[in-house]
Amino acid sequence: MSIRTSYKLRLMRKRWRIRAFRKRRELKQIVNNTAKIKPDDILVFSTLRNERRRLPFFLKYYRDLGVKHFIIVDNNSNDGSAEYLMEQPDVSLWWSKASYKRARFGVDWLNWLQMRHGHNHWTLTVDVDEFFVYPFCDTRPLNALTDWLDASSIRSFSAMLLDMYPKGSIDDAVYHEGQNPIEVAPWFDSANYSFKKNKEIGNLWIQGGPRARMFFADKPERAPALNKIPLVKWNRNYVYASSTHMLLPRGLNQVYDEWGGEKASGCLLHAKFLDTFTEKSHEELARKQHYANSHEYKAYYTTLKEKPDIWCKWSEKYINWRQLEILGLMSKGNWA
């Protein structure tokens, strides 16, 4: 890397940091339990809007993995999400009614909160519909992984977004509060992904899966990115450059091996396609608060009108992480 690009990236990182610093004013603190955070605790960071129905399971899932504290930004929910979160002893809540889009889809807010509260902690940045799966997650808690990463001097851990979907129409996949959404939408595409390398920042750009297949077949280059690096040993100098897809400094994006080997990686099971989705895409389209003029939601909306079945006879049904490992969607690397 030339000094020039190196300096350019440094400036970029500084810029995102300043931006996060400025955006802190849009956040209003509702509950602050951060004093309870202990030095070795693993923290979850998340932004959400109107996710009341999903919250109980979301919190339970990550508590069971061993997450000790949740730092959440509520973007002006009106369905009682905030009230529910306020009652939780391990949640610190911020609220904002400012534009999600102008906070770069929440990234600026979370960058700020990570700068403040994430320093020297393992942080997991996930949405409420994303469920982190890693090698041995059924037998080893999350801090087994982070201890191992620490011992191996690895600072960031990749987990590709794996879109899960139901069989039959999305509207029929009714999700009830407290339920595991993967039970409702257990299917996924096992080998339908394309990989490109972003030369500048060094991250991989992954596209494909059911969303490309169903909604972006005529404009595949616009299919949403599936690469994510949600688990990072945070330092206050780090920033997420674009959602959790890429980080700066760019060494953090080196989560893949280029010499034929496999590094350890996980998956984020993405339970987006539930009955809540049609309604949500409606609303999001009206709010125009999503990436690139919400083109993603426009595509969903047009296709969804036809009540499509994302499922096909080659879809795989989710069993456990070992299945994902065998299918080559994630890897144990040298963790045994």
Place this chain on the structure above:
Amino acid sequence: MSLGFIMLVHTALDRAAQVARHWATRDCPIVIHVDQRVSRRDNRKFAESLADLDNIVFCRRRRCEWGTWSLVGATQDAAEMLLENFPEVRHIYNASGSCLPLRPVEDLKDYLQQRPRTDFIESVTTEEVPWTVGGLDSERFSLRFPFSWKRHRFLFDRYVEIQRRLKVKRKMPENAVPHLGSQWWCLTRQTLSAILEDPKRKQHDRFFKRVWIPDEAYFQTLARLYSTDVESRSLTLSKFDFQGKPHIFYDDHLQLLHRSDCFVARKIWPNANRLYDTFLSGDRTSMASAEPSPEKIDRVFTQAIERRTRGRTGLTMQSRFPRDGWENGKTGSPYSVFEGFNCLFTDFEPWLARRTGARVHGNLYDPRRAMFAGGEKNYYGSLSGNAMLRDYDPKAFLTNFLWSTRGERQCFQFGPNDKQAITWFVATDNNAQVNVISGAWALTLFHSNKNFSTIRKEAARLQKIEMKHLDILRSPYTKARVRIWTLADFLEDPMHHFQVILDEIGPRSNRRLTEVPTMVDLKGFGRFLQNLKNQGMKPVLMGDFPVTPNSDIQKPDPQKPYLVR
């Protein structure tokens, strides 16, 4: 009382205390060295928790850093103390705070009792060690290493470089031959005291202070000078990964550890409650005199290293994205590409499927959509047959396709009418078997009902594409197994050519070929080619066809498609 432990502790003190208590209450004296970096408060708490046991003593604390002399120093202190305070000890076992006994101490004692003069210390000469980190093996001894590898890597590397350039070569102490091995040894009092009480110990220590990672060299080298019976293996089960750091054991390794019959394992994750509860409970049954057999565990960890360094062939994923040439094989399994065969034979695909048992697809790179076998819209892995998606990343399409169908031979058709972007990839893939009948596409034109001027233009276009394609297949970079026949050549002896192809594909075809697919009607094809020539286009890829209709080209009788040889 015949066995004593040295225990080096720096983290997870509560676990270390648990293990120390386990050994001490079973009549094994222990000398513990606590790293100076442990805070005074934690150390006091740790010492207090073991204060009720009078066969545990603590030695002088040093600041220990990986790869430096401090570790050997700490071990020496502890060993001296152990030998002095507990004169009845015969074997001294060097352990760490993250060790865990897997078998009852009685087993270990019996085992050592039966081998009273044996020193268990892994000790191999530098020439035979494949596992050294950083490319340093014999240089560990011949150079000096005053800088920390962890904290001052730059200085470390530069200083090594300078010494190499100056051809620095330190002299080994008298009679000593460099040996390396695991620092988790078990030595007899005789050997250990001989090392520690040697009149030349000062010289030895001075030499090893500047050796790199002396804890893996000091006792290993010196034991060779004094021991009468070195058994070059460690009684501690300890595995190292490709970067030289120890593998860690978790609760889910319980069964593996159980079956290993090793005495002690390292390193255990401090929160592996089930392991600690199981192996430290008092009611462990003795396994009599079973020999340790770590092979099963070895296999698990060898596989892990293999996966990390070589990966799974043909897989591209979020954490495996090989650079060009580093794939260890571009695709997951062997496959065959057939070009021109479905132009020459009307029922080629079902015939091939029948003959080989392979999955035979149509033109996967057809401009309209991928023609999967059985007319499927999607295929394994939910791979979409949509042309736009496929052409967005044609390579990923093929690698995905071959990855998720691995285990079953795949064959597909290809031709100049298809999207050509994949050519280089297939040509440079040694899993590919490419069979080409060049110019066969002309038969389709010949049978089409189009105006001749359109046909001529089309023929010129396809010929140009195919020539370019063949140039690539014939390039020196090609790794695929390529066979190219002109149409005329192929027709000379189709049975023979098929036999060669099928033999290579698989075992199903080891019987002699008795049946060939139905050939299209070739009558007048020579004339057709001549017409193209007359119109100013030069068909070159088909080979030489005589113009006269009564040519000597053999064409199977359409009524009898079955040929018997």
